[in-house]
Amino acid sequence: MKLLIDDADVDAITRLIDYYPIDGVTTNPSILAKSGRQPFDVLKEIRAIIGPDDELHAQVVARDAAGMIEDAKRIVGELGPNTFAKVPSVPEGFKAMKALSAAGVPITATAIYTPLQAFIAAKSGASYAAPYINRIDNMGYDGVAVACAIHDIFRANDFDCDVLAASFKNSQQVLELARHGVGASTVASSVIDGLVRNSAIDAAVDAFTADFEGLVGAGRTMA
Numbered sequence: 001m002k003l004l005i006d007d008a009d010v011d012a013i014t015r016l017i018d019y020y021p022i023d024g025v026t027t028n029p030s031i032l033a034k035s036g037r038q039p040f041d042v043l044k045e046i047r048a049i050i051g052p053d054d055e056l057h058a059q060v061v062a063r064d065a066a067g068m069i070e071d072a073k074r075i076v077g078e079l080g081p082n083t084f085a086k087v088p089s090v091p092e093g094f095k096a097m098k099a100l101s102a103a104g105v106p107i108t109a110t111a112i113y114t115p116l117q118a119f120i121a122a123k124s125g126a127s128y129a130a131p132y133i134n135r136i137d138n139m140g141y142d143g144v145a146v147a148c149a150i151h152d153i154f155r156a157n158d159f160d161c162d163v164l165a166a167s168f169k170n171s172q173q174v175l176e177l178a179r180h181g182v183g184a185s186t187v188a189s190s191v192i193d194g195l196v197r198n199s200a201i202d203a204a205v206d207a208f209t210a211d212f213e214g215l216v217g218a219g220r221t222m223a
């Protein structure tokens with residue numbers, strides 16, 4: 001499972017890619033709005049931080065297919081290889097996806113709440129489909145189960161499309177999707193930090209340091 005950062009905070013992105021095996025960054029219009037900066041300024045800065053090989057996903061904002069196509073072409077044109085245009089999985093979006101995929105523009109189908117949206121998106125040429133795990137949970141359904149069902153539909157139909165699970169609020173949601181082996185998860189910076197934060201881990205490492213320093217002296221290492 002690929003792991004992406006769902007954020008436009010360039011300081012957080014810089015720190016996380018330094019520490020963790022990150023495969024890319026996703027944004028949406030709300031995330032970009034939080035940055036308070038011009039969208040393409042921050043997106044280009046993110047591209048420069050992550051380099052040309054990692055994935056960058058940025059969302060169209062037009063509401064009609066023709067506008068979505070224009071937005072998507074600008075996104076991919078300005079942000080270079082390994083950029084995916086996120087297109088909402090609504091009727092105008094499917095129309096745009098069909099045209100964009102025919103034109104070779106990589107697409108992430110977004111705003112997915114049901115497996116059938118993902119099925120139609122994959123048939124429309126999307127490379128990824130992004131189910132919103134926590135938002136589905138908050139509706140009283142099971143977001144992880146929806147993402148796993150989508151993964152199974154893609155494999156059963158031999159679609160060239162992967163799950164890019166999104167909207168996480170806790171480590172358990174990420175863990176369940178890693179166990180199922182979905183294609184990718186995009187996770188907010190604060191949730192990524194929490195994936196491996198555990199007082200038992202810190203206590204174990206502290207005990208190793210204390211025992212070793214008791215043997216060879218404070219501040220000494222193996223070097």
Ligand code: E4P
Nearest residue numbers: 006028110130135166167168
């Ligand atoms: C991704 O495609 C979504 O835009 C995003 O992950 C939604 O996350 P949220 O539910 O935390 O806003």
